[in-house]
Amino acid sequence: MPYRILLVDDEPLARSRMRKLLDEFRADIAIVGEATNGTEALALITELMPDVVFLDIQMPELSGFEVARQLATLPIQPSPIIVFVTAFDEYALQAFEQHAIDYLLKPVEPERLRVTIEKLKRYGKPSEKPFVDQTNALPFAVEQMLLSLQRPQPSYLRRLSVTLGERTLLLNVQQISHFAADNKYTIVHTDGKHYILDTSLTELERRLDPQTFVRIHRSTIVNLDFVKEIHKALGRSVVVLNDRTETHLDVGRTYAARVAEL
Numbered sequence: 572m573p574y575r576i577l578l579v580d581d582e583p584l585a586r587s588r589m590r591k592l593l594d595e596f597r598a599d600i601a602i603v604g605e606a607t608n609g610t611e612a613l614a615l616i617t618e619l620m621p622d623v624v625f626l627d628i629q630m631p632e633l634s635g636f637e638v639a640r641q642l643a644t645l646p647i648q649p650s651p652i653i654v655f656v657t658a659f660d661e662y663a664l665q666a667f668e669q670h671a672i673d674y675l676l677k678p679v680e681p682e683r684l685r686v687t688i689e690k691l692k693r694y695g696k697p698s699e700k701p702f703v704d705q706t707n708a709l710p711f712a713v714e715q716m717l718l719s720l721q722r723p724q725p726s727y728l729r730r731l732s733v734t735l736g737e738r739t740l741l742l743n744v745q746q747i748s749h750f751a752a753d754n755k756y757t758i759v760h761t762d763g764k765h766y767i768l769d770t771s772l773t774e775l776e777r778r779l780d781p782q783t784f785v786r787i788h789r790s791t792i793v794n795l796d797f798v799k800e801i802h803k804a805l806g807r808s809v810v811v812l813n814d815r816t817e818t819h820l821d822v823g824r825t826y827a828a829r830v831a832e833l
Contacts, residue, residue: 573601574691579612580627582771584755592681596688609633621651622696628657649697658770676732678769727780733766748797748814752790763815787830788823
């Protein structure tokens with residue numbers, strides 16, 4: 572029987588992309604449901620009793636970590652396997668890699684997902700494991716991973732991971748001049764180069780320091796350290812960046828008052 576999987580992510584694009592990636596492994600897995608936030612995830616885990624939960628970390632209402640902590644209170648046995656999924660690398664990535672539960676970094680690459688599926692097959696289904704009373708305890712692997720995260724975490728994103736083929740680049744966010752929405756993706760601009768990120772601008776905004784990164788348009792977030800000047804042209808405000816090409820960025824009408832206070 573295939574592994575029964577629940578997808579949990581507040582970003583529709585992320586869920587859609589994961590569905591497409593998992594379709595290659597349909598002989599081994601079956602997606603039984605999707606949740607858009609942590610509260611909904613807990614309800615569906617109780618209702619559907621999936622074998623595996625692909626769980627986003629940064630979500631409204633309850634984070635992925637909070638969902639994991641509350642699993643022990645759910646009236647289900649056994650608890651599902653958890654695979655954490657996130658666009659950010661600040662959650663003790665190497666520590667996660669040492670445990671049976673996996674950690675996927677967005678944008679998830681097919682080959683990396685294949686590794687996860689192989690891990691699941693080696694681990695076996697929770698229903699095939701001996702019964703363990705978890706009334707007052709987290710699943711062991713979850714508990715170990717959460718313990719590894721007890722060290723203080725930075726309040727805001729410091730590095731951003733982007734994937735180029737088989738390589739993953741870690742970008743210092745302080746060197747990023749601006750972010751621009753492009754359909755369902757985000758374009759990261761830094762040092763005259765740009766990279767595509769499979770994360771929405773809204774999700775990024777939640778993780779960026781608002782003292783440094785300011786939204787000036789519904790499709791643009793700018794690094795204030797790169798702002799050279801702000802002026803008006805033809806009745807609209809324009810932000811000029813101190814980058815190689817002195818990039819000009821339009822200010823949206825709803826953001827004009829905020830930009831004027833900078």
